Amino acid sequence: MTGNPVHTALWPAPLASGPVDATVSVPGSKSVTNRALVLAALSSEPGWLRRPLRSRDTLLMAEALRALGVGIEEGMGPEGSGEAWRVIPAGLHGPATVDVGNAGTVMRFLPPVAALADGPVRFDGDPRSYERPLHGVIDALRALGARIDDDGRGALPMTVHGAGALDGGAVEIDASSSSQFVSALLLSAPRFNQGVEVRHVGAALPSLPHIRMTVDMLRAAGAQVDTPDSGGERNVWRVSPSALLGRDLTIEPDLSNAQPFLAAALITGGRVTIPDWPARTTQPGDALREIFTEMGGSCELTEEGLTFTGSGRVRGIDVDLGDVGELTPGIAAVAALADSESVLRGVAHLRLHETDRLAALTKEINALGGDVTETEDGLRIRPRPLLGGVFHTYDDHRLATAAAVLGLAVEGVQVENVATTGKTLPDFTGLWTGMLDSGARTAAPARRA
CATH class of the missing domain: 3.65.10.10 (Enolpyruvate transferase domain)
Incomplete structure (x- = not known):
């Protein structure tokens, strides 16, 4: 405080x-809107988000994805069904700058996306964002093959040097300080060359419903997600490489x-x-x-x-x-x-x-x-x-x-x-x-x- x-x-x-x-x-829902934006941006075809939340956190997410080359257009939805965003995937590229504000979903969900971009992506935000933990995402991405400059802070500001692809594979993280560390890796995992296997090690995971939300939304977009351990979704998640489907989603x-x-x-x-x-x-x-x-x-x-x-x-x-x-x-x-x-x-x-x-x-x-x-x-x-x-x-x-x-x-x-x-x-x-x-x-x- x-x-x-x-x-x-x-x-x-x-x-x-x-x-x-x-x-x-x-x-x-902010949580659904920002997950849907990331999945739509990584999909193989355009999609619609109907009734998206337009708030500081979601507008920051949309602007960040636009900076990476994704098309996000205002519209009235299919057949004039109401306010909506049309998300048009494109080749992700840098150089780009992402303002995360103080949005945990933006600062954690987008570094894996940036690792798939072609070029450097700098992340910055409000002063409080510098104090919020990001080490789980940074350390995991490095283990999966990404190059990140954070001057050893494990926090913002930082630069992700995207190479156009990421190997992926198995990684262990301690997500006890934020379940968003797990969701961040899972959301982009279908685009990793080997997918990902995320294993949580550490104290009990908080906010498990948010991880279940991520898993459900990935599956609805066509991803294969397995939770093979006897504890269900509490400790291990596997996402296979695949194309994601463009969706017509009502938030x-x-x-x-x-x-x-x-x-x-x-x-x-x-x-x-x-x-x-x-x-x-x-x-x-x-x-x-x-x-x-x-x-x-x-x-x-x-x-x-x-x-x-x-x-x-x-x-x-x-x-x-x-x-x-x-x-x-x-x-x-x-x-x-x-x-x-x-x-x-x-x-x-x-x-x-x-x-x-x-x-x-x-x-x-x-x-x-x-x-x-x-x-x-x-x-x-x-x-x-x-x-x-x-x-x-x-x-x-x-x-x-x-x-x-x-x-x-x-x-x-x-x-x-x-x-x-x-x-x-x-x-x-x-x-x-x-x-x-x-x-x-x-x-x-x-x-x-």
């Missing part, structure tokens, strides 16, 4: 006047970005519907159905989407979030408003995300009067009456949305740099105020029982 930012651009988080009652259409709504809106229903004892919630998905956000139900709500999944209803009570929870760490900030915010203690476990790797999320959540919730302590691998949250104040976000989109959740029940919360939500959720403030304005019923918001 970096030091306190200057108090600029403070956004007064709206206080809920009663139980919310709204339908909120959440934009497309699912981002279920993790639905979290603050579902939390609003839980905290206010209201009801929120998220249209187009998929019946089957590899998105980690799908776990919210179970987690928020355990914390006091109920949900119904229909063809129209997911409707979540709060009960008027918010309960504490003891939960391992190792597979769904990105949900931790929002769950922590709800837990700070619950009627009993919560323990969030399995998320030590969050110290290496956009900021040190565990330290940031502890400091900012406690600054409002909370009682949060860090554990070795998570947080212990003892609910206390909270007061208003400035909630710093450290350029982290999920801290900003967590602060908005707290503001529903705590008067006077001011969110510093709420614009950082544009990383994955454009116009968050518009969606948030729209939810509150669209049908808040006149009754007191749910409080601790």
Whole structure:
């Protein structure tokens, strides 16, 4: 976690006047959009991405691929079906410069792509990106035959000297700090001369649903992916060399970005519907159905989407979030408003995300009067009456949305740099105020029982 930012651009988080009652259409999934862009860029034929997310992270990915020679055109989709990107594969080439911003998917997924380009590709980004681990990808690519200049940092900035091809083969990596190390190698592996066999060695892998998402999307694009060990997808992945198919893919709504809106229903004892919630998905956000139900709500999944209803009570929870760490900030915010203690476990790797999320959540919730302590691998949250104040976000989109959740029940919360939500959720403030304005019923918001 970096030091306190200057108090600029403070956004007064709206206080809920009663139980919310709204339908909120959440934009497309960042994780699916950026994986789909990489796979489409490496395909043997053009493809369509319908309803892609247009946010800072996905626009950075699209611009980086364009810099490497890939055609990405705006369009209305086949037969005028709606906003879409037409992705036209081309020979990858340098020299090129990639701005990763602070997007983990861009800084990790694109170095293997750059190794397939003809020429040097320089990677740079926001100051925080220099602090985020990249050694797993760098070391693995070197072992597979790539040449990379990083001055021994194992981090950005760096230059990948593409040679037009990569041998590939077997490689061992420690991906315990980020599952994206595994996904990065798998996504480009069909284009490696020998494919790849990735073996994870080290502590438990976090965020396994994201690796399952990568595997599912590779298979849907025509790749052969085997997970031969008895632990399923936890330790070994093999991808054979092959051509990838151009696809006509509709991007699912981002279920993790639905979290603050579902939390609003839980905290206010209201009801929120998220249209187009998929019946089957590899998105980690799908776990919210179970987690928020355990914390006091109920949900119904229909063809129209997911409707979540709060009960008027918010309960504490003891939960391992190792597979769904990105949900931790929002769950922590709800837990700070619950009627009993919560323990969030399995998320030590969050110290290496956009900021040190565990330290940031502890400091900012406690600054409002909370009682949060860090554990070795998570947080212990003892609910206390909270007061208003400035909630710093450290350029982290999920801290900003967590602060908005707290503001529903705590008067006077001011969110510093709420614009950082544009990383994955454009116009968050518009969606948030729209939810509150669209049908808040006149009754007191749910409080601790």
